[in-house]
Amino acid sequence: MSILESKWEELADVKAELAERDWFMGTSGNLAIKVNSAPVQFLVTASGKDKRKRTDEDFLLVDQFGRPVEETHLKPSAETLLHVEVYRKTNAGCSLHVHTIDNNVISEVYGDRGEVQFQGQELIKAFNIWEDDAVLKIPIIPNYAHIPTLAKAFSEHVKGDAGAVLIRNHGITVWGRNAFEAKKILEATEFLFRYQLRLLEHKPFQLFKVV
Ligand SMILES: CSC[C@@H](O)[C@@H](O)C(=O)COP(=O)(O)O
Numbered sequence: 001m002s003i004l005e006s007k008w009e010e011l012a013d014v015k016a017e018l019a020e021r022d023w024f025m026g027t028s029g030n031l032a033i034k035v036n037s038a039p040v041q042f043l044v045t046a047s048g049k050d051k052r053k054r055t056d057e058d059f060l061l062v063d064q065f066g067r068p069v070e071e072t073h074l075k076p077s078a079e080t081l082l083h084v085e086v087y088r089k090t091n092a093g094c095s096l097h098v099h100t101i102d103n104n105v106i107s108e109v110y111g112d113r114g115e116v117q118f119q120g121q122e123l124i125k126a127f128n129i130w131e132d133d134a135v136l137k138i139p140i141i142p143n144y145a146h147i148p149t150l151a152k153a154f155s156e157h158v159k160g161d162a163g164a165v166l167i168r169n170h171g172i173t174v175w176g177r178n179a180f181e182a183k184k185i186l187e188a189t190e191f192l193f194r195y196q197l198r199l200l201e202h203k204p205f206q207l208f209k210v211v
């Protein structure tokens with residue numbers, strides 16, 4: 001199997017797992033996996049597809065600028081430029097974007113602060129944070145309709161080989177050194193968001209707690 005084929009299968013498997021979680025409502029979401037490093041080429045989901053389906057037109061190979069490498073009738077994801085920023089600025093191998101109710105509500109509740117923070121929660125270790133009093137900060141950016149503007153705002157928070165950025169009332173984009181790590185971070189953030197929203201039902205004052 002070629003590298004391209006094995007990366008295709010890897011991304012298709014991640015897509016199937018996220019689909020099982022019902023994280024692709026209304027054709028939302030897009031996924032990418034790096035295939036080559038110098039120059040960067042990556043597989044990205046084709047735009048507008050039902051990502052719950054597994055077909056041989058699910059992904060296309062794009063270059064470091066997000067342009068299709070070969071002539072194709074498929075359109076790269078509308079949000080390809082965000083994935084471009086991940087591979088331009090880091091050594092990440094996989095980036096994932098999903099819309100969920102929980103990540104949308106969290107992004108709205110904490111949107112005016114520009115970030116949501118988590119402390120004392122075991123699952124922040126998914127971000128490789130191990131200190132007892134460590135704080136995980138997830139930035140929240142405005143949902144600019146103009147994708148180059150959105151990508152620029154996103155890019156300001158792309159700093160390491162693994163990370164996460166919320167887009168207000170839109171969704172989350174995460175990345176990791178490989179598909180395993182990106183999926184781990186995505187699952188951890190969704191756990192933390194669900195936890196925080198549940199906590200606020202019982203302890204509304206927690207909203208005003210500044211870590
Ligand atoms: C149909 S709503 C979702 C889109 O506007 C977009 O935010 C999204 O996540 C999927 O776009 P796509 O171009 O299919 O990658």
Ligand SMILES: [Zn+2]
Nearest residue numbers: 028029079171
């Ligand atoms: Zn989206």
